[in-house]
Amino acid sequence: MRWLLAFLLIANVSVAEEVVLGLSQDEVAITTQFDGSEILIFGAVKREEAIPEGPPLQVIVTVAGPSEPVTVRRKEKRFGIWVNTDAVEVDRAPSFYAVATSGLLREVLSNVEDLRNKISVPRAIRSVGAPMSINDAGSFTEALIRIRRANQLYQLLENQVVVDDQTLFRTSIRLPAALTEGAYRTRIFLTRKGKVISQYETSIDVRKVGLERWLFTLSREMPLIYGLMSLAIAIAAGWGASAAFRLIRN
Amino acid sequence: MQIYLPIAEVSVNAFLLLGLGGLVGILSGMFGVGGGFLMTPLLFFIGIPPAVAVATEANQIVASSFSGVLAHLRRKTVDLRMGTVLLIGGLVGAALGVVIFNYLKSLGQVDLLVRLCYVVFLGVIGSLMFVESLNAIRKTAKGAPPVKRKHTLIHKLPFKMRFRVSGLYISVIPPLLVGLCVGILAAIMGVGGGFIMVPAMIYLLGMPTKVVVGTSLFQIIFVTGFTTLLHATTNFTVDVVLAVLLLVGGVIGAQIGTQIGVRMKAEQLRILLALMVLAVCGKLALDLLLMPSELYSVRAAEGH
Numbered sequence: 001m002r003w004l005l006a007f008l009l010i011a012n013v014s015v016a017e018e019v020v021l022g023l024s025q026d027e028v029a030i031t032t033q034f035d036g037s038e039i040l041i042f043g044a045v046k047r048e049e050a051i052p053e054g055p056p057l058q059v060i061v062t063v064a065g066p067s068e069p070v071t072v073r074r075k076e077k078r079f080g081i082w083v084n085t086d087a088v089e090v091d092r093a094p095s096f097y098a099v100a101t102s103g104l105l106r107e108v109l110s111n112v113e114d115l116r117n118k119i120s121v122p123r124a125i126r127s128v129g130a131p132m133s134i135n136d137a138g139s140f141t142e143a144l145i146r147i148r149r150a151n152q153l154y155q156l157l158e159n160q161v162v163v164d165d166q167t168l169f170r171t172s173i174r175l176p177a178a179l180t181e182g183a184y185r186t187r188i189f190l191t192r193k194g195k196v197i198s199q200y201e202t203s204i205d206v207r208k209v210g211l212e213r214w215l216f217t218l219s220r221e222m223p224l225i226y227g228l229m230s231l232a233i234a235i236a237a238g239w240g241a242s243a244a245f246r247l248i249r250n
Numbered sequence: 251m252q253i254y255l256p257i258a259e260v261s262v263n264a265f266l267l268l269g270l271g272g273l274v275g276i277l278s279g280m281f282g283v284g285g286g287f288l289m290t291p292l293l294f295f296i297g298i299p300p301a302v303a304v305a306t307e308a309n310q311i312v313a314s315s316f317s318g319v320l321a322h323l324r325r326k327t328v329d330l331r332m333g334t335v336l337l338i339g340g341l342v343g344a345a346l347g348v349v350i351f352n353y354l355k356s357l358g359q360v361d362l363l364v365r366l367c368y369v370v371f372l373g374v375i376g377s378l379m380f381v382e383s384l385n386a387i388r389k390t391a392k393g394a395p396p397v398k399r400k401h402t403l404i405h406k407l408p409f410k411m412r413f414r415v416s417g418l419y420i421s422v423i424p425p426l427l428v429g430l431c432v433g434i435l436a437a438i439m440g441v442g443g444g445f446i447m448v449p450a451m452i453y454l455l456g457m458p459t460k461v462v463v464g465t466s467l468f469q470i471i472f473v474t475g476f477t478t479l480l481h482a483t484t485n486f487t488v489d490v491v492l493a494v495l496l497l498v499g500g501v502i503g504a505q506i507g508t509q510i511g512v513r514m515k516a517e518q519l520r521i522l523l524a525l526m527v528l529a530v531c532g533k534l535a536l537d538l539l540l541m542p543s544e545l546y547s548v549r550a551a552e553g554h
Binding site: 223 | 252253254256260310312313314315316317318320321361362366475478479482483486488490491493494497498501502504505538539540544545546547549
C-alpha cells in the first residue's frame with residue numbers, strides 16, 4: 001500500500017504540468033496534386049498550481065515519419081571514374097524528422113534527456129553495425145543527415161516554437177512533397193532546466209488517397225495486372241495518336 | 251502544376267514532363283528513333299530515381315513504337331518473319347537483362363552500369379553516325395555511286411531461312427544474336443534499342459532500308475512490353491502516371507517532328523542526330539569523370 005502511494009505521488013509530481021494538444025490536421029492526404037503540406041501544432045500547458053519559479057518553461061515538438069533501414073553508399077575514384085564502393089547500412093532512419101524548439105536545442109534539452117528520449121536528429125537515427133572494413137562509420141550517418149537535411153526531410157527548427165506566458169505554445173512544420181506513407185509520430189516535450197517534465201504523444205496519418213492510393217496498392221498487390229494495365233494504356237495511346245493524326249491529315 | 255508520382259514518390263512539374271515528352275517526341279519524329287536513349291538520361295537529370303526512369307521509359311516506348319508500327323503496317327514495310335526471329339532473341343535478352351539489372355541493384359552498382367552503357371553506346375554510335383554522314387555529304391557533293399553490298403561470313407552460317415519481305419536467304423543465328431543483345435540493352439538501359447537495331451539490320455543483316463524501321467519497331471513493341479512487365483512484377487518500378495505524361499507529350503511531338511523531318515535532307519538530319527547523341531554522351535561522361543559534389547548517396551536498404 002505504501003508502495004502504491006509513493007508511486008501515485010511521483011506520478012502526481014510528474015504531471016504537475018501537462019500538455020493539451022491541438023493539431024491543424026491529424027491526416028495528410030497525398031493526392032495527385034500533393035505539393036507538401038504545412039501542419040500547425042498548437043496546445044496549452046494544463047497545471048493545477050502556480051507557475052513554478054526559475055527559468056521559463058520550454059517546449060520541444062518532434063514529428064517523425066516511419067523508420068526504415070537505409071543503405072548509405074560512398075563514391076570513390078576507381079579506374080578514373082567515380083563509383084560506389086563502401087556501404088553502411090543504417091538500421092533505422094526516419095523517412096522524415098523535424099524538431100522544433102522554443103530555444104536553442106542544447107539549452108532547452110540536456111544530453112542525458114536527449115539520449116533517453118531520442119529527440120535530436122542524430123539520436124533519432126539508429127546505426128549499430130558498420131562493416132569491419134570501414135573505420136569512419138560516423139561520416140556515413142553524417143552524410144545521411146546532410147543529404148536529408150538538404151531535401152528538407154530532416155529539419156532542426158530552433159526558436160520556432162512560440163510560447164506565450166509559459167502556457168500557450170504553437171509551431172508549424174512544413175512537410176515536403178516527397179513524403180512516404182505511414183503514421184507520423186508526433187511528440188511534445190515540456191522541459192525546465194534541460195529536464196523533460198512532461199511529454200505527450202500522438203500521430204499524424206500520412207497516406208496516399210484516391211488515384212494515388214489505388215495505383216500504388218495495385219502495383220504492389222497485383223503487379224501483373226498493373227503491368228498489363230500500363231501496357232494497355234500505352235498501346236491505346238499509341239493507336240489513338242496514330243488515328244487522330246490520320247484524321248487531321250485527311 | 252506539380253504532380254505527385256505514386257511509384258517514384260516524388261513531386262514533379264507536369265508541364266516539365268509534357269515538355270520533355272514533346273521535345274524528345276519532336277526529335278524522334280525527325281530522326282526515326284524511339285528517343286528512349288535521350289529521355290532516360292533526361293529523367294535522371296530531373297530527379298526521377300534511375301530504376302523508375304528505366305522501367306517507365308520502357309512502357310512509354312511501347313506507346314510510341316505502336317503508333318509508328320501502325321503506319322508501317324499500312325505501307326507494308328514490316329518483315330513479320332524477320333521481326334519474329336529478332337523477337338525470340340529479344341525476349342531471352344530482356345529476361346537476362348532484368349536478371350543482370352537486379353543483381354547489380356543489390357550491389358549498388360546499377361546507376362554506374364546504366365550510365366556506363368549510355369556513355370559507351372552513345373559515344374560509339376554518335377561518332378560512327380557523325381563520320382558516316384560527313385562522308386555521305388562529301389560523296390553527294392562529288393556525285394560518287396553508292397557502295398555495293400558484299401557477301402560476308404554471315405552468309406556461310408547454317409539454319410538458313412527465307413525472309414521474303416526483306417528479300418533475304420540467311421541463317422537465323424545473326425538475327426537471334428542481334429535480338430538478344432538489343433533485348434539485354436533494352437532491359438538495362440530502358441531503351442527500345444532502335445538506335446542499335448537499325449544500323450545492325452542494315453550493316454550486319456543486309457536488310458533493305460525501307461523495311462528496317464518498321465521491322466525494328468515491330469519487335470521493339472514486344473521486347474519493351476515484356477521488359478515493362480518484368481520490371482513491374484519484380485521491381486515494382488513502373489510509374490504509370492509518369493508514363494502517361496511523357497507519352498502524351500511524346501506522341502504530339504512525334505507528329506510535329508515528322509513534319510520538320512520531311513523538309514530536311516537525310517545527311518543533315520543524321521549529322522544533327524549524331525551531334526545530339528554525342529552531347530548527351532559528353533554530359534554523362536563528365537558526371538562520371540568529375541568529382542561529384544556529394545560523395546554519399548542514400549537508398550532504401552535491400553531485402554527488408
